[in-house]
Amino acid sequence: MPDNEAERLSALLALLILDTLPEERFDKIVSFAAAEFDVPIALISLVDTDRQWFKAAIGLGATCETGRDISFCGHAIMRGDIMVVPNALDDARFHDNPLVSGPPHIRFYAGAPLILPSGYALGTLCIIDTRPRTLDGIELAILSTLRSLAVQELIKSEARHAG
Numbered sequence: 573m574p575d576n577e578a579e580r581l582s583a584l585l586a587l588l589i590l591d592t593l594p595e596e597r598f599d600k601i602v603s604f605a606a607a608e609f610d611v612p613i614a615l616i617s618l619v620d621t622d623r624q625w626f627k628a629a630i631g632l633g634a635t636c637e638t639g640r641d642i643s644f645c646g647h648a649i650m651r652g653d654i655m656v657v658p659n660a661l662d663d664a665r666f667h668d669n670p671l672v673s674g675p676p677h678i679r680f681y682a683g684a685p686l687i688l689p690s691g692y693a694l695g696t697l698c699i700i701d702t703r704p705r706t707l708d709g710i711e712l713a714i715l716s717t718l719r720s721l722a723v724q725e726l727i728k729s730e731a732r733h734a735g
Contacts, residue, residue, distance in 0.1 A: 598628035648683030659704035684719035
């Protein structure tokens with residue numbers, strides 16, 4: 573848990589975005605990410621108290637959330653930079669995770685924290701593959717740019733509810 577967990581959760585709840593219907597503006601970001609990185613799964617994940625909820629998702633079927641206790645994104649929000657897990661089977665944090673040992677059989681994960689101007693990381697834009705891989709500098713830059721687009725959309729949500 574981040575040191576500022578109570579404040580982070582307050583910022584997340586203030587967006588009034590949890591459990592809302594899909595929105596094209598977020599769906600387009602994950603669709604582009606999935607295509608650009610040729611991955612079967614791309615998500616905009618918001619990390620709540622006990623779950624990670626997917627505002628936008630490609631490749632998970634009807635799944636709209638998972639427990640925070642097994643989330644990769646819960647680890648990623650603790651960082652300022654993109655968290656890359658080249659092979660989850662080789663990572664002590666995740667090798668026995670049910671999302672690795674069972675469906676969707678995560679091997680590769682890259683999560684870019686969605687950090688508001690206030691400094692709170694609310695979730696991630698993440699890409700997931702069923703095979704191990706890495707990202708080069710250009711790919712990391714592209715993921716970072718897509719993350720910035722997602723944050724801009726979250727800020728628009730925040731402004732709508734503040735006004």
